[in-house]
């Protein structure tokens with residue numbers, strides 16, 4: 583199960599809408615071992631493609647260094663599909679390197695008129711095997 587704050591959920595959807603019809607991608611980092619995504623990090627799709635995404639290698643290295651300093655890990659790795667359903671492609675499965683991460687797929691395929699719904703689904707991808715999981719969107723905690 584992925585538990586994610588409304589605010590972060592909405593930020594991912596907004597990023598996907600903004601980059602449509604290209605795929606959008608990014609990470610939500612969180613404290614190591616917490617399984618809690620807390621820090622939204624939108625990334626540049628270096629491929630600028632409607633059918634493929636690729637993290638910019640320089641940005642990705644910088645992000646990993648930054649997470650290391652903060653004792654964080656990538657809790658959520660997200661990207662959008664702009665013409666197909668929110669399900670990992672064969673390429674996505676091949677690129678999934680983080681067995682502890684929640685792979686979030688957003689689909690903006692119904693979004694052509696800027697009003698359609700956006701699918702938001704989450705998966706575990708371990709050893710090439712895809713398992714969909716429940717997504718719980720939670721109101722931000724009051725402090």
Ligand SMILES: [Zn+2]
Nearest residue numbers: 663670671674
């Ligand atoms: Zn994909």
